[in-house]
Amino acid sequence: MIRPKFAFLVISLVCFAQGISQEIPPIQNFSPSDYHAESQNWDLDQGDDKVIYVANNRGLLEYNGAKWTLYPSPNESIIRSLKIVGDRIYTGCYMEFGYWERNKFNVLEYTSLSSNLSDTILEDEEFWQILDFGERMVFQSHYRIYTYNLETNTASIIKSEAFIPKAFPIENTVYFQKLNEGVFKIENGQELLVLADEILQSEEIINLFQENGSLVFLTRNKGFYKFEDNSLSKWETEASPLLDQISLYSGARLSNGNLALGTISHGLILMDSEGTIIQHIDQLKGLQNNTVLSLFEDLENNIWLGLDVGVTSVNATSPYHVYLDREGLVGSVYAAAVTNDILYLGTNQGLFYKTLTNDSDFTFMEGTEGQVWSLENIHGTLFCGHHNGTFIIQNTSISKIDGTQGTWKIGTLDNHPNRLIQGNYDGLYTLEKRNGNWELRNKINGFDNSSRQFEVFDNNIFVNHEYKGLYKLQLDDAFENVVQLHIDETIKSSNSGIVKYQDELIYGYKNGVLKYDWDNDKFNKDSFLSPLFEHDEYVSGKLINDAANNRLWTFTNSSIGYVSKDGLDGTPQINQIPLSEDMRDGIIGYESVEPISNGMYLIGARSGYFTIDLNAIQDQEFEVQLDKIALAGKNTGLTNDSLLELTNAGDFDSDHNNLTVSFHAASYKKFQRPYYQYKLENIYDNWSNWSLDHEVTFENLPPGNYSFKVRAKVGDNLSKNTASYSFKIARPWYKSNLFILLYIISGVLGSIAIHSSYRRYYHRKQKKIIERNKRELELAKANSEKEIVKLKNQQLKDEFKSKSNELAASTMSIIKKNELLAKIKNQLVSDVEDKNSVKHIVNVIDKNLNQNDDWEMFKEAFNNADRKFLKKLKKAHPNLSPNDIRLCAYLRLNLSSKEIAPMFNISPRSVEIKRYRLRKKMDLQHDENLVDYILKL
Known part of the structure; x- marks a missing residue:
């Protein structure tokens, strides 16, 4: 059987969960793996520089918005409490309390x-609370309260036998509770009982604060009590039934008077000053853990939760609120609409609705299962473009227009209030209102392409097909047929979009924004809107016309933008909301924006949606600060041994030319992350690209004077300051002034030596060149002489040839003459009977044949042709007779015996005998040829 008390608790929690808003402010969770420490976090505070500090089981955590740093506790125990006063961070832990301050390297020291x-600290004493009273600090443990005088370094102690849960600063003094005794305060160093009501004795007090002169007590299990007019009574609020059933662990009063309650097992509860519940955020709605050990409100009104597991920041005053569909109830939101105080969501799972006047959750509209593409409020009728067709929504009921499947969008037709046009998967259709009901009229013939995006201008319809291009259709007056069709394939792009805005047709795609020029029937680039998609900003060309507020919405990689005419002169201006694509988790190409109320917009996401209150967006003032500067090597980060002073300019030797700089801007808005930009003057004089990186390393810097500068921005809001650090890198020893002077002297001496060496070198080279030229001249002369000799030899050869020819001709002439004379003689002798009558002639012929004149002529010619032969012959064979020499000359000419015979006027036989005798005189061997021998001489 279920106990009544437990049943009431369950019912209360269910009613409570249904009675609060489903949209929650942005939440940032930091797990132990993020901050690299233990899970439990017992206290939180913030310094004047906006840095957040957390008391963790492992030590003191520091978070500057860019990174976490852990400082281990002084005795390796759990830090239970902390309080920041000026530049000091006071902490209390196991049997130890003290403070942390930054050294010259910006590192905390204890x-x-x-x-x-x-006085000796109690055994196992832990300090759970620290209060600030100027020159006195109060450290509270469970059995003592130490009031420490910072000027005298002495302490007064309030000792208690009873358990002290917490201490509270009220009216410049300390209030504290002793269990089973009541509430006390300290006056003149002594404890004084204030209230001893039974509830204040038995029930642990979580917090105590003043309100309009009354004391308000927040108890662990019984809710709120007020002490006013000397009477203690329960403060009954809307949350009282719930607070009576759950246990609280922490509580805080916020700067706006609201209350934040941290529960043991139900997460965070936010209440207004009247006790009305504003928000309930638990693990189902984004917390890491439902046990809230500590609460703190920072300078930007963010609520920080120290959880049993992790740290969480809730941007309570953020202009953004998120509906997280963690259970997959709604799905991805493609469209939204508000009609009659009902919010409708068109998702991939169907159509959902909820009433805006209460905080109930969404209800599914039966019959709309499947993909919803669009919701259009036209002439007071809400149309739903659905995968299954077109629906009309009336409050919480629907009716379907009979017709084709797959409706992307429904639009109006100019000058035809009773007709509508809709884009479907397979083209365009018209609807018509007959007898008060909307019906499908006809399909437009001549166009069968998917028509997800279209805009109507009279009888012209522009249809954007992201894969094929932009179609321009001209229809007949009945809107039944396409009269003319033109497609522009030059401007197609994935996720492109078209929209009709202020009677202009605008097209957005990866190369910018185009505006249609009706006079020239073409698109021209819009210089005002196109910069939105520059520098890798394009993710979607989807453009949404908020006609009710005259705003044009765009979506880029780093922001959501809207064009409005908010200025006094009506000049359009682009307003950018710094919500990057990864933060908004949008459905690229299917983005949706729906106005809910004045300045409030709903924007669809892949899982649920988020809202933006444009009126609540404010520029955030912040500063960028240098965190750590260290000398570093290649691929090494910041180390304690290499840290540098931030306040003094750096002066480093040449070996220390690698520098790592970390910086931060203490901004804790989830959807407003700081981006950083830096430069290093004297080497990188241009600002870097904006980046989330909060650390930069410069390696192998050359000698010189440098100034590092960094600035930050959140959205379009720049930091108030530009942080800087100047330093100098000295020249290496071999580049010092002394060595430069030595280099100059060495250079001069070296130049002289080199000059002298070059002179000697060129002198030797010149001498070698002269000698080489001389040899070349001699060689040329020798070659010339050789050529002359060659020419002379050739000339001699030619002369010898000529002489030889002459000699041969002369010899042949003599031979022919002698043969003729011999023939004449023989005929005279043989044919003439009177011998005496021809005797005289025969004698003349004999004389002519025997005379030596022919030989002398031959000898002279032979000597001219072959002068050396006769000398060699006489030298080799001095015993030869003139006739022998004559025979050798004839043989030298390679004449036969028959040819030689007329020369001697003898017979060839006699010539053979002469040749034989000549061989004997020359003493030739039997096998040795006489002619060959003579030719070789």
Whole structure:
């Protein structure tokens, strides 16, 4: 059987969960793996520089908006409490309390105060609360309260036998509770009982604060109590039934008077000053854990939760609120509409609705299962473009228009209030209102392409097909047929979009924004809107016309933008909301924006949606600060041994030319992340690209003077300052002034030596060139002489040839003459009977044949042709007779015996005998040829 008390708790929680808003402010969760420490976090505070500090099981955590840093506790125990006063961070842990201060390297160092106590700290004593009272600090444990004088380093102690849960600063003094005794305060160093009501004795007090002169007590299990007019009574609020059934662990009063309650097992509860519940955020709605150990409101009104597991920041005053569909109830939101105080969501799972006047969750509209593409409020009728066709929505009921499947969009037709046009998967259709009901009229013939995006201008319809291009259709007056069709394939692009805005046709795609020129029937680039898609900003060309507020919405990689005419002169201006694509988690190409109320917009996401209150967006003032600067090597980060002073300019030697700089802007808005931009003057004088990186390393810097500068921005809002750090890298020893002077002297001496060496070198080279030229001249001369000799030899050869020819001709002439004379003689002798009558002639012929004149002529010619032969012959064979020499000359000419015979006027036989005798005189061997021998001489 279920106990009544437990049943009431369940019912209360169910009613409570249904009675709160489903849209929650942005939440940032930091898990132990993010901050690299233990899970439990017992206290939180913030310094004047906006840096957040957390008391963790492992030590003191520091978070500057860019990174977490852990400082281990002084005795390796759990830090239970902390309080920041000026530049000091006071902490309390196991048997130890003291403060942390930054050294010259911007690193926290710990100083113990408890070590100065004359009184001994209790065994196993832990300090759970720290209060600030100017020159006195109060450290509270469960059985003592130490009031420490910072000027004298002495402490007064309030000791208690009873358990002290917490201490509270009220009216410049300390209030505290002793369980089973009541509420006390400290006056003149002594405890004084204030209230001893039974509820304040038995019930642990979580928080205590003043309100209009009354004391308000927040208890762990019984809710709120007020002490006013000397009477304690329960403060009954809307949350009282719930607070009576759950347990609280922490509570805080916010700067706007609201209350934040941290529960043991139900997450965070936010209440207004009247006790009305504003928000309930638990693990189902985004917290890491339902046990809230500590609460803190920072300078930007973010609520920080120290959880049993992790740290969470809730942007309570953010202009953004998120509906997270963690259970997959709604799905991806493609369209939204508000009619009659009902919010409709068109998703991939169907149509959902909820009433805006209460905080109930969404209800599914039966019969709309499947993909919803669009919701259009036209002439007071809400149309739903659905995968299954077209629906009309009336409050919480629907009716379907009979017709084709797959409706992308429904639009109006100019001058035809009773007709509508709709784009479907297979083209365009018209609807007509007959007898008060909308019906499908006809399909437009001549066009069968998918028509997800279209705009109507009289009888002209522009249809954007992201894969084929932009179609321009001209229809007949009945809107039944396409009269003319033109497609522009030059401007097609994935996720492109068209929209009719202020009677202009605008097309957005990856190369910018185009505006249609009706006079020239073409698109021209719009210089005002196109910069939105520059520098890798394009993700979607979807453009949405908010006609009710005269705004044109765009979506880029780093922001959502809208064009409005908010200025006094009506000049259009682009307003950018710094919501990057990864943060808004949009459905690219199917983005949706729907106005809900004045300045409030709903924007669809892949899982649920988020809202933006344009009126609540404010420029955030912030500063960028240098965090750490260190000398570093290649691929090494910041280390304690290499840290540098931030306040003084750096002066480094040449070996220390690698520098790592980290910086931060303490901004904790989830949807407003800081981006950084830096430059290093004297080497990188241009600002870097904006980036989330909060650390930069410069390697192998050359000698010189440098100034590092960094600035930040959140959205379009620049940081108030530009942080800077100047430093100098000295020249290496071999580039110092002394060595430069030595280099100059060495250079001069070296130049002289080199000059002298070159002179000697060129002198030797010149001498070698002269000698080479001389040899070349001699060689040329020798070659010339050789050529002359060659020419002379050739000339001699030619002369010898000529002489030889002459000699041969002369010899042949003599031979022919002698043969003729011999023939004449023989005929005279043989044919003439009177011998005496021809005797005289025969004698003349004999004389002519025997005379030596022919030989002398031959000898002279032979000597001219072959002068050396006769000398060699005489030298080799001095015993030869003139006739022998004559025979050798004839043989030298390679004449036969028959040819030689007329020369001697003898017979060939006699010539053979002469040749034989000549061989004997020359003493030739039997096998040796006489002619060959003579030719070789």
